[in-house]
Structure formats: structure tokens, C-alpha cells
Amino acid sequence: MRALERTRYTRLNARYRPAHTWARLLLRGGGVSDLLTDDGTTAGGLLLAMPALWEAVVRRLATEAAAPCGGRPVPSSGATGITVRDDLGSTSTFRPDLLLSLPDPGTDQHTLLPVDAKYKRYDRHGVSAGDIHQLLTYSAGYTPAVARSAVIVHPQPGGYAQRTLQIGSPQRGLGVIHVLGINTHAPPEQAGAWMRAALR
Incomplete structure (x- = not known):
């Protein structure tokens, strides 16, 4: 010492x-x-498991935002899970952080919307190819072929942002990914209002 x-x-x-x-x-x-004493030192680690904490925040935020319009979370495992079975007998699953059942306007039907929480600074750089592939898998597994869509929610200190990624091939459109940046300094009520607007 x-x-x-x-x-x-x-x-x-x-x-x-x-x-x-x-x-x-x-x-x-x-x-x-x-x-937490600021000695001017920087480190690349986190004291808390922030990705898991952010997932819990997004699940609660989206669930509360969907409730007033009749939406509700549904399980993304079991009968509603996306399953991969290979020829060696092993099985794996794809599970979004949240799967919302939302009412279809003008009908008595509901549509599914996969929502994934990403603890990444997507306000500073583009969405990674891996995340695009993951969300396209979710949208193919859960949303109607005529309107494939999914949502990424990421933290964006200092402001709110909404971007749209259109993914397509020369033959057809493959899907739409809505990228929501939630201002982590805003009150929960404001964050809920942004989420409700995006879910519409």
C-alpha cells in the first residue's frame, strides 16, 4: 500500500x-x-449486468405501453417458440426478449410483434448484421408475410430517436425493423408515451 x-x-x-x-x-x-470515486480512470467492465437489466426495463416498458390498446405479452417458448433442429439431434431456440400480441385495427384478430432489447449505442453506429439477421428471423417466425416487422429498443441518453430499417432483396421486401432509442434520462411516463407511439 x-x-x-x-x-x-x-x-x-x-x-x-x-x-x-x-x-x-x-x-x-x-x-x-x-x-465510483472519479480518479480519471476508465475501465471496460460493468459493475451490473446491464444487458439483463435493460431487457427487464424494456419488457416492462413495452408491456405497460401495449396494455391501453389491448396488447399483452405472450410466451415466446413452447408452442410459440422458434426451434432449430439439426440432423445430429440437437435443438436450439430463438427467443425475442418480448413477444407482444397486439389487436389488429378494425378486426377481432391479434398480430404478434417481436421486441428485442439491445444494450448498445445504436445512436452512434448502425445496427449490426447479426442483430438484423436475428430480428429478421423473429419477424419471419411471428409476423404476417405481408407485413414482416420487429422492434429493437436501445438506450439513447439525452434524446429520443426512431429509425426504420427496410430490408429487401431484388425479388421482394424481407421485412422492416423499427429501431427505437429511449432517452434513459426521461421519466418513465415519457418513455412509455414514446413506446406507445411506436407500437401504433
Whole structure:
């Protein structure tokens, strides 16, 4: 600890600062409050499992937003699951974070809408090819052939944004992915209003 306290950082040894910060934390038996002290150190890790937390936030937000118009969540496993069976006998499934059943305007029918939460900065860069493939699989499995669609919800601190990705081939349109950026600094009521508008 004495050696750590004597350390002075220069351009030549600055790369050791994050490791020393962790060492101080462990040697002192410190806790989260020590980690949240701003010493100018950056790290690539997270203290919480933010993707899982964001999924829970989006599930609740979308469920509450769909309720006033008669929408409700439905299971995306079992009889309603997308299943992959290979010739070696193994089985895997594709499951969106949320599958909403929404009323079809003017009819007594309901349509399914897959919603996926992505803890990614899609306000700074385009949607990845892997996520596009995943959402196209969901839309092919759950939505009508004439209107294949799915929704990605990502955090967007400082503002709300809505983008639309049109995916097509030379023969036909393959689907539409709505990309919603929810302002994480907004009150839940405002976030719910944005989600309701998008679900319409």
C-alpha cells in the first residue's frame, strides 16, 4: 500500500493506473463507493449486468405501453417458440426478449410483434448484421408475410430517436425493423408515451 501511495503517474507509466486502482480496492477491502470515486480512470467492465437489466426495463416498458390498446405479452417458448433442429439431434431456440400480441385495427384478430432489447449505442453506429439477421428471423417466425416487422429498443441518453430499417432483396421486401432509442434520462411516463407511439 505504501508503494501504491508513493506512485506518481507520467506518460511512461500511466497505463498501470487502472491496475493500481483495482489493487488499492482489493488491499483496502473497499467497496462500490471506492469504485465510483472519479480518479480519471476508465475501465471496460460493468459493475451490473446491464444487458439483463435493460431487457427487464424494456419488457416492462413495452408491456405497460401495449396494455391501453389491448396488447399483452405472450410466451415466446413452447408452442410459440422458434426451434432449430439439426440432423445430429440437437435443438436450439430463438427467443425475442418480448413477444407482444397486439389487436389488429378494425378486426377481432391479434398480430404478434417481436421486441428485442439491445444494450448498445445504436445512436452512434448502425445496427449490426447479426442483430438484423436475428430480428429478421423473429419477424419471419411471428409476423404476417405481408407485413414482416420487429422492434429493437436501445438506450439513447439525452434524446429520443426512431429509425426504420427496410430490408429487401431484388425479388421482394424481407421485412422492416423499427429501431427505437429511449432517452434513459426521461421519466418513465415519457418513455412509455414514446413506446406507445411506436407500437401504433
